[in-house]
Amino acid sequence: xxxxxxxxxxxxxxxxxxxxxxxxxxxxxxxxxxxxxxxxxxxxxxxxxxxxxxxxxxxxxxxxxxxxxxxxxxxxxxxxxxxxxxxxxxxxxxxxxxxxxxxxxxxxxxxxxxxxxxxxxxxxxxxxxxxxxxxxxxxxxxxxxxxxxxxxxxxxxxxxxxxxxxxxxxxxxxxxxxxxxxxxxxxxxxxxxxxxxxxxxxxxxxxxxxxxxxxxxxxxxxxxxxxxxxxxxxxxxxxxxxxxxxxxxxxxxxxxxxxxxxxxxxxxxxxxxxxxxxxxxxxxxxxxxxxxxxxxxxxxxxxxxxxxxxxxxxxxxxxxxxxxxxxxxxxxxxxxxxxxxxxxxxxxxxxxxxxxxxxxxxxxxxxxxxxxxxxxxxxxxxxxxxxxxxxxxxxxxxxxxxxxxxxxxxxxxxxxxxxxxxxxxxxxxxxxxxxxxxxxxxxxxxxxxxxxxxxxxxxxxxxxxxxxxxxxxxxxxx
Numbered sequence: 001x002x003x004x005x006x007x008x009x010x011x012x013x014x015x016x017x018x019x020x021x022x023x024x025x026x027x028x029x030x031x032x033x034x035x036x037x038x039x040x041x042x043x044x045x046x047x048x049x050x051x052x053x054x055x056x057x058x059x060x061x062x063x064x065x066x067x068x069x070x071x072x073x074x075x076x077x078x079x080x081x082x083x084x085x086x087x088x089x090x091x092x093x094x095x096x097x098x099x100x101x102x103x104x105x106x107x108x109x110x111x112x113x114x115x116x117x118x119x120x121x122x123x124x125x126x127x128x129x130x131x132x133x134x135x136x137x138x139x140x141x142x143x144x145x146x147x148x149x150x151x152x153x154x155x156x157x158x159x160x161x162x163x164x165x166x167x168x169x170x171x172x173x174x175x176x177x178x179x180x181x182x183x184x185x186x187x188x189x190x191x192x193x194x195x196x197x198x199x200x201x202x203x204x205x206x207x208x209x210x211x212x213x214x215x216x217x218x219x220x221x222x223x224x225x226x227x228x229x230x231x232x233x234x235x236x237x238x239x240x241x242x243x244x245x246x247x248x249x250x251x252x253x254x255x256x257x258x259x260x261x262x263x264x265x266x267x268x269x270x271x272x273x274x275x276x277x278x279x280x281x282x283x284x285x286x287x288x289x290x291x292x293x294x295x296x297x298x299x300x301x302x303x304x305x306x307x308x309x310x311x312x313x314x315x316x317x318x319x320x321x322x323x324x325x326x327x328x329x330x331x332x333x334x335x336x337x338x339x340x341x342x343x344x345x346x347x348x349x350x351x352x353x354x355x356x357x358x359x360x361x362x363x364x365x366x367x368x369x370x371x372x373x374x375x376x377x378x379x380x381x382x383x384x385x386x387x388x389x390x391x392x393x394x395x396x397x398x399x400x401x402x403x404x405x406x407x408x409x410x411x412x413x414x415x416x417x418x419x420x421x422x423x424x425x426x427x428x429x430x431x432x433x434x435x436x437x438x439x440x441x442x443x444x445x446x447x448x449x450x451x452x453x454x455x456x457x458x459x460x461x462x463x464x465x466x467x468x469x470x471x472x473x474x475x476x477x478x
Contacts, residue, residue, distance in 0.1 A: 003119045004049030007206040009039045010081065011058050015104075017137035021053060022108040023115060029159035035059045044072050050118055053112070055082040055089065063305045066096040077118035081106070087140040091184050096160050101155055103148040140180055141324045142175070146309040146340045150177070153306050158185045165241075165258070166279040168308030173252060173357030174279035177308065181237040187275055190234025199244040203458060207264050215425050216265025219456050228261055228272055235275045241301065242282035242293060249294045256300045276301070311352040311359060316346050321356065325363035334367040342377025351382050407431070437472045440465070444474070 004030040010016045013034075020030040028050070033039050035058045042048055051069070054060045062080060069078060075097035082089050085103040100114045123297035154177070156162060164181065166174045175194060182192045200208050207216075211226030214376070227236055238244075244252070255261045256276065260269040278301045287293035311318070322339050330336045339347075352358055362383060366375050411431070415423055442456070447453040455465040468474075 001028050003116065005029045005031065005047065005209075006050040006052060006115065007039055007042055007048045007055040008038060008445070009051070009057065009062070010031045010053065011056075013445060015054075015081075015214065018108070018292060019111065022112055023052075026112045026116065028115065028119075033038065036065050040065060040068065043069055043076065046158065048076065050115055051076060051078040052115070053078065054238070055080060055081060055084065063092050063096050063167065064099065079096050079111070079118065079120070080116060085143040085148060086420060087147075087151050087154075088143075090148075090155040091158065094155035095184075101152060103143075103145075103151075106229070110137075110468060139318050140176060142314060143320060144314040144317045146307075146314045150306065150308065150476060154181055154184075157304060161186070161275050162368040163276045163301055163303040164306055165304070166306050166308060168279075168281065169355055170281050170308050172307060172308040172310060173311060173356050174281075176308070178235070178237040178277040178279065181277060182237075182275075185235075185275075187234050191231055191239065192235050193227050194229035194237040194239060196239045198240040201457065202245045202248075204456060207456075209248065210261050210268075213263050213265035216263070216472060219452070220265070221464070222442030224453075226263065228255065228274055229270070231274045233273055235277055237277040238276065239276040240280060240282075241286055242280040242287055246292075246294070251299050253294060253297045253300060256297075264317045266440070305365065311355045315348045318359070319344055322347070322363060323357055325360050326367065329367040330363060333375075337370070337373060337375055339363075339375045339380070341378070343375050343380040346377045346380040376377070407435075433472070437474065440468055440472065440474060 003026065006023050008016055008023070008030060010019070010034075010157070011034050014032070014460070016032045020032050024030050031042070031044075031048075031209050032106060034057075036053075036059050039053065043051070066078060069076060078097070079100045079102060080093045080098040081102050081104055082093075083104040090101050090104075099118050102111060102114070118377070158181070159168060164178075166177055167402075168174055180193070183190060197205065207220075207224070207226065208424050209228060211224050211228050211229055212220050214223050221411060238252075251261065255272055260271050262269055279373075284293050284298050284302075286297060288295045322344065326337055326339070347359070354361070362380075364385060366379070370379060411427075440454070441456050443454045448459065451465060451469075452462060455462040458465065460468075
């Protein structure tokens, strides 16, 4: 029994043949074409039950035809194939109402499964797509199979409010993915608010998330809105969710279950209209076993899990990433550079413990520090060996072990400059001053110059903070 008539459109005869044979074996009648005009004639005549088409065809772009297909036959499922394999291709496929997006090369069994599912479903109109051209700057870069899996998940989530839990090592781009999901999704006109759980003192997390009323605690001189209120109608990104203390986890769970919250010190429930995207570089299942994370909260957050691959798992993306960062540096005023084949190969052989963030920093150094127009393998290897010898980078604001190690290394290097017993006095005060000023500056920047809020975050008395600002000659307006 036939499962229906399938149209296959591709300018590559070999692909047309392979796909048509696979669908024929699966029970579909098949008709093939090499141009979109013929495909449109068949569809507008009311024929066909399924379309499988490439994006770039000799007579045009399939995305320009998809709105016509949907207006004429809103129930007709269209599966889009593409060798471009970029994030924006996946997003455009979703925006223009494609049933599914398949990056080439793809598994024929996967195509058959999607085709059979499409043939068995009843399809309604998703509405006419936004025909505005996609922005030229892609928020995510990479054509590897690992990134294609990420793109497909994001494309399916764009027009939903489902909660997403992103896992991956530090530096893989978890916040970038969250922002892309927001900026190309149904909440793009609302605010995107990010909060790093590891960067906030434990006793202030609830106030940060839910806000507080005047007089709720010492120092609460005015009412303050929390991140849930600030993100109303948009997306709230909870980074390093694994570092959230248990008491705050309980309150977050209540919001996810009931859709409302109360401020610290408040009594009136506030309705919440926020999409939650959480991220972690920890194994939350292990944290659950160790009693460090609530299992019920995990399942509330893990509605759609998405793992970001480490850079060493997608080395084939390195040339595209290098080109992307070089172009970005050029737009920011640095000289245009080119990394030759030897330099790219040196990068491919490196393990990238800091992932894409480390690669971005390397390309910035190469653009800023070297006068050569072409960067070769020797320079890249030298820079990478320097990175390997450097002390570990602080991976999050809560990684105090790394701060201690960095201080220990600095002190050891300081004493190496003097003969035994000849180091000058005043080291304790000097080190504290070196730490104190950037700490206060960074906190004032975080609070946008609000000294009352900065004192709360630092855990200092407001008068003490003002005294420190004067002593360290800090301009709070910075």
